[in-house]
Every structure is written in structure tokens, then in C-alpha cells.
Amino acid sequence: MTAAGVVNPPVELRAARPARPALGRARGLAVGWRTVLLHVVLVAIAGFAVAPLLWMVSASLMPSGAATTYPPPLIPHPLTWVHYHELFSRLDVARELRNSAVIAALITASSLLCNSMAGYAFAKFQFPGRDRLFRLVLLGLFIPPQVAMLPLFILLRQLHLVNSYAGVVLPSMATVFGIFLMRQYVLGIPDELVDAARVDGAGEFRIYWSVILPLCAPVLVTLAVFVFMSSWNDFMWPLIVLTDSAKYTLPVGLANLSGEHVKDTELMMAAAVVTLLPVLLLFISLQRFYIRGITMGGVKG
């Protein structure tokens, strides 16, 4: 064992875990072999995580047929944007992008409203059977969504909602996870704030809208990012309910395209980039909120 492993940091420093990066400096600049080995492993895992995505971007910029030569090239030469042009001019990707954006936006807006209202009611109203009802709703987490799909399809068909945005949006407007997330957060808001507003004569909806929602801003962002991403990435239900290619979302369109253009590797990679880039950028800019949603659901659950 070398110094890095044996020397114990002072207890008070260890207790303050966020301050850990300072420990390296506290010990001086001696970097032990353990540190080096650890970072070699971490970089290798990072390579595993990003290599498929880097290759996807690289192949999407190669001339047609270049990706299927041997040995497989890693860098596009010459670099071309022709596949992106084709996707947006000859193929329907612009329309699919719009469909995906409209559907994800509708789901996000409506689920923020429905889930926050229900979460608030479960957290702050007293009524008989409240906790039993909440536990009953939580049991929904054990039901795979696919179990509901066949009856739901028949129901939507009776309502003439098959092949409509509404058919995709309605089942995602309220979710068990969303209600749970909102309730957990609202529980942490002091009752006194609600009571004070009520004493001032504010109506129930006014309290929700002007007192609760502003205080919930962080968790609302978390929920919005979660819902937007999952509806953008959703595949099976849109595949079932959208029967006309004019209504296809990006994942459904991509699945369709990959059946027709199997040999066009570079074109398919460009379509994959267009499909996943929006959510990847959204995650990178708002990852703090997204990751908090996972740990809130995971640790307190």
C-alpha cells in the first residue's frame, strides 16, 4: 500500500463530504498509483459510454457507403451534411420533429397541472381515507403499462381518438410517479404558509396557484424535464396509436425508416442524431434537476 491508501484524512474533513475534492490538495500533490489506476478505469468506462454516440455522429457525416467499408473508418472523410439535407428535404423528418415537439409539450404542460394538483391535495388536505387512497395509487407502480394497452386502444377507438395527438397525450397527462414526486415535495412546505393565506381570505385555487406552485418551482422543473424526456423517447404506445405516417413521432418514424433504408447506414445515423440530440441537450443543460428527480423517487421511495 502506498501513501494515498494508508493516510487517513482527518475525521472532520471526511464528515464534510462535499468538500472532498480538497483532500487531494491537502495531502500534497503526491498522486498514488491507486489514483492513477482508478482514473484509468474511469476513463475506460467513459469511453464505453460515449463511443457508440461518437461513432453515430461521425458516421452520420460520412459519404454514402463509407461506413460500410473495411476496416470501418472512425473519422468522416470527406465530411458531408448530405444525409441531414435528405432527411429534411426528401424525407419527413421535419414533420416528425414537429409532431414530437407538440406531443411532448402538451404532455409536459398538462402533467405539470394534473400531478401538482393531486400531489398538493394528498400532502395538505385532511380527508377520510386519504392515506389509504394514496397507497392504492402507489400500487399502480407495480402494474406494467403494457397491461392496459389493449383495452385502452379499444376505448380510444370507440372515442375516435386513435391516430390523434389526444390518443398519445391523454394516457400520459397524469402519472403515479408524478403525483408521488409532487406530494413528497409539498409535504416539506410548512402548513403555516397555507393557513396564513387562508386566514387572509384567499380561495383554495388561489392558494394553490399563488402560494404552493411558486414554492414548488424547483420540483416542477424536475418533473417537466422528466416528463418531456420520457414522452419524447416513448415508442410503444405512439407506435400503436398513431396509424398514419403523417402523425408519426421521431422514434416511430425512425423505426419505420430503419426498416426501409437498412443499407443506408450514414442516413440512419443522421436520423438517430436528429432523434436523440434534443433530449441529450436538454439533459446536459438541466441535469441537476433531472438527477434530483431520480434520487427523490429512489431514496425516499
Add this chain to the structure above:
Amino acid sequence: MTSLDGGGRAARRAAAIFLAPGLLLITITFLLPAAASFLLSLTDFDIYAVASPADARVVWLRNYATLAQAPLFWIALRNTLYFVLVGGPISVVVSLGVAVLLDSELVRWRGLFRTIYFAPVVTTLVAVAVVWKYLYDPRFGLLNAGLHALGLPPVDWLGSAVWAMPSIILMTVWKGFGYNMIIFMAGLQAVSPDLYDAARVDGAGAWQRFWHVTLPTLAPTFLFVSITTMIGFLQLFSEPYIMTQGGPLHATLSVVLYMFNQGFESWHIGQGAAVAFVLFGLTLIGALIQLRLRPERTEGGA
């Protein structure tokens, strides 16, 4: 009436109004259809009944009897259990391993590594399934090029009945390990540094500290992760739908893909509903087994 604790009629009415939109939507689009799925599985609902549901007749358990005699159903069940029982534990162990590495106090740029590891999680499953299909190409794919560089023979990844499911597992681990990693990292924050120091004073090595201090503290996290992972893995659908269409030789046909083919492709809706109900049963049994197996001292969940 002005107090929250009153529980009076006004409070009850307000609660009902706030709960109504969310609970009605969940009930109508999820809970009732899920229950209706069982009733549907007792009928011979088919393409004609879609036009006029009154034509469907009750056949009681005949759909389940048909399933029991359908070789494809048993293949789908076996493949799904393979995916859950092999892929699930691999995925959880990889997540835990990476979380423990990232939690080490020697790590620099922890946030950067975390972001990179998490990136595949947020990508669109359909898009990365298409990408991996090309990575797995036996002639031009990057994976076989890598094997060649190491002096190893090529593998017919998605083209062979033996390798197709391991290939889907590899892709799934790549796509998902960052998610459980985040949950494990949050769990590791709860491990008291004092416990580590006490173990160190007692002469415990790194491995012993992990085994006797870290793992017991992580037990509740572990239970949560393994149940949610199992539920998710039982729902395998998009990967085989995109990459293999359930082939080769049905080696990647999953229960949900079989349900989709029966219900939405062949329009044997009653039959498909029976498959859906089997999926629900598997989920419930799996969750109950894991709850039963949990260590004594963990707290009860919600």
C-alpha cells in the same frame, strides 16, 4: 373551516376538486383498462369485435389454455426470464461497481464522469437501438473490428441464436447503468464515515469494509433498485422490435413483443390480453419474492 385540520365538508370538497383531474385520468386511461385486460382475456375479442364489441363472446380460460399449448409463448417466456435473470443482475452489479468507484475520495472531475456515464440513459431507446444494430454488424461493425484488433475471432452478434440475447443485454447495460448508479451514489452518501473509520481501526481491509459496512447500509437501496430493474426488464420490447424483430429463430422474442404481435398485429386481442395478464402476474410474483427475501433490518417502503 379555515383550518387545514378541520376535515370539514369544505376541505373535503376542495380536496376532491384538486384530486379529480389526475385521479380520473389515471383511472380511465390506466387502472380501469388494466383491470379490463383481465376481462378481455376471458373473451374471443378479435378484429371483428373491434368494430362491434358486442360480438365478442366469453370463452372463460380458453385463451390461457391456448397459451399453455403455444410453443412461441413458452419461448417468449423463457427469453424474457433469461433477460431478467441474467441481464438484470449484471446491470445492477455494474451500476453498483461504478457508483462505488465514483464515490471514492480519490476521484477528480466526479461531476464530469457522472454526466458522461448518465448520457446514454437519456438518449432515445429507438435511436440507440438502431445505432447498436450497426455496431453489431458482423462485417463492418465496430465491435468485430475491435475483436479483430485484439486478435479474437468475429462474433455474429445479432445473427446467431446464441449471441442475440447477450448482445441485447450488453446494449441494455450500456444504456441503463447510469440510472441505478445515481441511486446507488445517493445511497452511498448515507453510509456514515464513522463506520468506515471504526472498521479501519479494527483492521478491516477495503474489501471487508465494502462487504460488512457498505453493502448492509445499502440494503434498502438495493431492494428498491432490484425491484424497479426487474419490473423494467420484464417489459423488454423496443430492443428486439428494432434490432432483431424477435429473431433469429425467435431467440429474442419477448413476452411484450409476443403480446404486441398477438394483439396489435394479428388482432387476436383476447389472446394478447391473456399474455398481458401473464406479464402482470410475473411482475407481481417477482416483486413479492424480492420483498420476502429482503434483509431483516430494512425499513418498510411506502
